[in-house]
Amino acid sequence: MTELIRFEGVSKAYVSTEVRTHALRDIDFAVSAGEFVSVSGPSGCGKSTLMNLLGLLDFPDTGEVSAFGQRFTRHEEGAMTRLRRGNIGFIFQAFNLIEDLTIQENVEMPLHYLKVGTQARRQRARELLDQVGLSGRLAHRPSQLSGGQQQRVAIARALAAEPRLIVADEPTGNLDSRNSEAIMNLLEELTRTGAALVVVTHAPELAERARRRVRMQDGQIIGVDGPAA
Ligand SMILES: Nc1ncnc2c1ncn2[C@@H]1O[C@H](COP(=O)(O)OP(=O)(O)OP(=O)(O)O)[C@@H](O)[C@H]1O
Numbered sequence: 001m002t003e004l005i006r007f008e009g010v011s012k013a014y015v016s017t018e019v020r021t022h023a024l025r026d027i028d029f030a031v032s033a034g035e036f037v038s039v040s041g042p043s044g045c046g047k048s049t050l051m052n053l054l055g056l057l058d059f060p061d062t063g064e065v066s067a068f069g070q071r072f073t074r075h076e077e078g079a080m081t082r083l084r085r086g087n088i089g090f091i092f093q094a095f096n097l098i099e100d101l102t103i104q105e106n107v108e109m110p111l112h113y114l115k116v117g118t119q120a121r122r123q124r125a126r127e128l129l130d131q132v133g134l135s136g137r138l139a140h141r142p143s144q145l146s147g148g149q150q151q152r153v154a155i156a157r158a159l160a161a162e163p164r165l166i167v168a169d170e171p172t173g174n175l176d177s178r179n180s181e182a183i184m185n186l187l188e189e190l191t192r193t194g195a196a197l198v199v200v201t202h203a204p205e206l207a208e209r210a211r212r213r214v215r216m217q218d219g220q221i222i223g224v225d226g227p228a229a
Pocket of ligand 1: 014015016022023041042043044045046047048049050
């Protein structure tokens, strides 16, 4: 299987005036094409930090990152942004949709960054919103939709640029059980399209659906269930 991203000996600390918090300690981790991986562990164990690094939003203090065929030994903002926009989709607990834009415009956003033409952008956004069952809501604003519907928009947005990797941070965290179930089904379907999905979650019912389940504690990976990468 094609390897998309690999961390070797990755560590990351946050330094404030008083304390130094070791958020990640010597992590080795890789994700291959089409995988469905869950990451769980207690609050503060480093899950969000790991997701930020996976999403090429941040860079480790020490260690090496290889992503989409490129090897980084230091923070290279431009290259990381380019790789991120072309290869990675994001889904957040708080949906993170832009209220000033319609649902359709929100889904078009990643394509806008990639300079895809207006017509192609619109068409792709409509197709995706149709796939997530929201074709009747194209001109609505995010706040006019339920939480479950907003998360479906966020999933459509994450898929817009046909990413090879999707990172999701507590995607069902703000949803009731019925909406969570619908979102979990949608995420599972998404892994059948060939994209890799890495999901951080406290919810055992979501974590258990993943083929590989990573457990973290105190900035370290303490266990992996399922096939090794
Ligand atoms: N910007 C920051 N500045 C200082 N410390 C931070 C910062 N971000 C995270 N930390 C600390 O790093 C550690 C790991 O945080 P992280 O957010 O990755 O954990 P988490 O597992 O995602 O937690 P949660 O489940 O509560 O979201 C924690 O001790 C946290 O307090």
